[in-house]
Amino acid sequence: MTIHTDALRDHAVLIVHGPDQPGLVAAITTLITRNEANIVSLDQYSTDPAGGDFFQRVVFHRPDLTAAFADIEKDLTETLTPYGVHWRLTDQSIPKRMAILASTSDHCLLELLWRHRRGELPVTIPMVISNHTNVADDVRSFGIPFFHVPSQGPDKAAAETEILRLLEGNVDFVVLARYMQIISEDFLDQVHVPVINIHHSFLPAFIGAGPYKKAKERGVKLIGATSHYVTKDLDEGPIIEQDVARVDHSMTASDLQARGAYVERAVLSRAVQWHAQDRVIQTGNHTIVFP
């Protein structure tokens, strides 16, 4: 849905997860009320109301939120510590800072830049980094800084180091918009922010390189795309969103790739939007995605 930044002023998102237990929801909603805030929306999920894991997302409106923020955090600490749950509170009027890493393909990259310009992604984009230069002009035409970090040659570690230096302290999450380089474990250890990828298949089908070629060889009747958080296990991270498109026997692997591009850009855009809106909670190798 369209994000009007003005409409997000004085709105906070509270994410709570931990062991489910009686009274937890009442404790949270009472806390919100006594901090003079109005609940705008509330979603929750419990793997089992008796002894399972509890996940909750509450959006509330509180006039002069900035002034009250520290007090609400203090109240949350005091109120929720006895329950042994994790929580985080974010001010919705402060957009997350998103870096995009890309290679030569422009379809996912331009879709994100364009949705951002339309005001549909509640983020700022401090930089786009690519190991190629062909997208530089397009990126800059959106008023976004572009950095070229080549990745060829034996020492890919140097490229990663350069990227980490650009990202450090400047971003809240990273999006791999068809970035065609394997991310090392070292990079993931040092990046300290979530990394979201788009894989060009309906995972777990066609893991690894060349999924459209593999899809053609297997003769599937649908192709797909999967957006997931990046972990050290390639193509195995927690899935945020997936979708598919119908194909037929007459399409070549190249046709599948062209058709798939439209699925990829839509799936990645939704995943990015949901992450930026604090709708996604990682739990083990899964995600909870609140609507």
Next chain:
Amino acid sequence: MTIHTDALRDHAVLIVHGPDQPGLVAAITTLITRNEANIVSLDQYSTDPAGGDFFQRVVFHRPDLTAAFADIEKDLTETLTPYGVHWRLTDQSIPKRMAILASTSDHCLLELLWRHRRGELPVTIPMVISNHTNVADDVRSFGIPFFHVPSQGPDKAAAETEILRLLEGNVDFVVLARYMQIISEDFLDQVHVPVINIHHSFLPAFIGAGPYKKAKERGVKLIGATSHYVTKDLDEGPIIEQDVARVDHSMTASDLQARGAYVERAVLSRAVQWHAQDRVIQTGNHTIVFP
């Protein structure tokens, strides 16, 4: 999702709607906690947190719900009266009683009977009424009583009176599963339970009779079906669910009808399931459908 009646024991659904106001959510969740119940799920929607309309559905689990039910209702009355909101509390282990009215078509009817037998609809079906007899054997093979109430002739009022006599006191809602008779205003005044219809078009396109013929004439590329609550304005009641299917130039009106039957049975089944699970709230000519 599958409904296991056992799993619904000691579960209640609380529906609240009325003017939104600070503290309302906290009041409700605190009430649930002090009545020794655990919140299983909670969904809410507000047209505007400041002065808008508030809608909430809470599912909670309370051991020995039956014994505590009257006390919880008393507490709700005392707690919520100051807020000026409407509420209703239902025991999820008591299935709603659903009557089905049908004519000669069997696709919506059999789908409902079959989903009910699979345990996917939390209802009992005390009767199927038809103005034809061709579906009688099928209905009875599911162990459901079948009543034939012919509707031809000048005096349709007599048929309606007979149907009302069968329904009275025996059902909680009525489903028109391609019942091809216009329901009179008198009938709606006297039935005193919600009536759910399936219309064989993507409303508001192709209102009235013969929608597949009209769809063929207009040359649409998708056909649809719409399930809605029946009101005195034909085909104008609050929409619960809609869906579509792709068609092409080569299909005749009869082909569209055959393809559309699959959309109709799916759309009606979802609408019935959601109604039976107290997921649907009517407001004006709209519905709020909680997932």
Next chain:
Amino acid sequence: MTIHTDALRDHAVLIVHGPDQPGLVAAITTLITRNEANIVSLDQYSTDPAGGDFFQRVVFHRPDLTAAFADIEKDLTETLTPYGVHWRLTDQSIPKRMAILASTSDHCLLELLWRHRRGELPVTIPMVISNHTNVADDVRSFGIPFFHVPSQGPDKAAAETEILRLLEGNVDFVVLARYMQIISEDFLDQVHVPVINIHHSFLPAFIGAGPYKKAKERGVKLIGATSHYVTKDLDEGPIIEQDVARVDHSMTASDLQARGAYVERAVLSRAVQWHAQDRVIQTGNHTIVFP
């Protein structure tokens, strides 16, 4: 689309496949014309017009088709032999004979029986065979013979032998409608007719047993079903049709299974209909499916 058996009288389907070459289409269409037939529809696909593989499906109408059938076959032999292509001609008014093998699940089985009764599957169903008895009454209520062939015990070969004995000479293809027994290579060697299966995942994801449990563990956001011809490589046969449904984090493996049942019955029904209408051509491990 609805199949009206009457409408298929005097209609033939000609399937041609082999090396593509100039003049082939003209030779075929001219042959049809000189045999006093009208082309009703014509679909073709070529992997490469210069030296690729050619696939064609022509439906034509010829008054008194039965009387002319042998002459047309003779003309086809003489005309097409020089081109080195395979062809088969079928009289559309003669429905294929379809056997269904099932276990305890009824959703795919009943969907096929019901679509058949509606006149939407151009087949006869001489028998349903199950290794369980729970579906017997339902099957017989459709007027279809039911045979119980238990498969437990060490000697599964005996059960397969019994099934082969029932099928032999009586059927043109076999449908495994969630038949939960592994089919042996011996069975496939001896059955001499195509066997169509429905796998309860979006192949090649989740090959083997327990796909819904695996889907829950992987945390996918869509589940699927795949209908394919059975080959000696389990779950690796040529795919005829696939589809998916959206799921979310709140659904258990059992919920996925319940939701998936609706995808399975739709996918299998489409695959069966297309096979019965001679719309599917196997080529290597792929299928060509003409619309």
Next chain:
Amino acid sequence: MTIHTDALRDHAVLIVHGPDQPGLVAAITTLITRNEANIVSLDQYSTDPAGGDFFQRVVFHRPDLTAAFADIEKDLTETLTPYGVHWRLTDQSIPKRMAILASTSDHCLLELLWRHRRGELPVTIPMVISNHTNVADDVRSFGIPFFHVPSQGPDKAAAETEILRLLEGNVDFVVLARYMQIISEDFLDQVHVPVINIHHSFLPAFIGAGPYKKAKERGVKLIGATSHYVTKDLDEGPIIEQDVARVDHSMTASDLQARGAYVERAVLSRAVQWHAQDRVIQTGNHTIVFP
């Protein structure tokens, strides 16, 4: 599917429509063979093989097509005149010239420009005309000429005259990419090329202005978009393509509009691609769209 202009060299599309009759298909395919061409694909549709309307699209490959083009046209005239059918032959390597008319919205416009740059639309774009200037820079960044023709004021005829002057002789079809001006009958009389529009609703629902507002008021659960040829009857022209997206009660009319933009750009892009590839045949108020 991706269009590689190189791949279209020496390819022609033949469209034939008229009264169906025996021998017509054979006459056409024989003609193609005797002109030393290979049939690449062939689709046809007949409203009734006995006396109905016949529609055919044949793609064929003929080395040195340009040199042979006039001879093939002459052969077509001689061969098909006795059948009384219409036909047109187009050289696929000559892209159609497409003008785009836009207003302030950029989503349909940029999608077309971007797909064109990717090589997915077999057209040239000699101009974009808008009654506003906000999209000028974006258009020119794609290397496409932009013309500003203001349309406010009492004399809209002057603006139309100016647009007609720009189009005359320069374009093969016109696309209204959310051009928010009513096209006059005079304009349609004088433009002499097909005009394709995108309407922001699932026609015939919500004809006229403000469809998203009307959709919100009616409480529909799906919104849609429709691409059609423009005729003198507003929103009543032959439909080329339609699609829908799911919405829910929580979305405002503005949210519906934002969601709908993605349906609009996809539907219009498909319609434009199919028109540019000569896949669409108008017949009365319908279209035949060959896959």
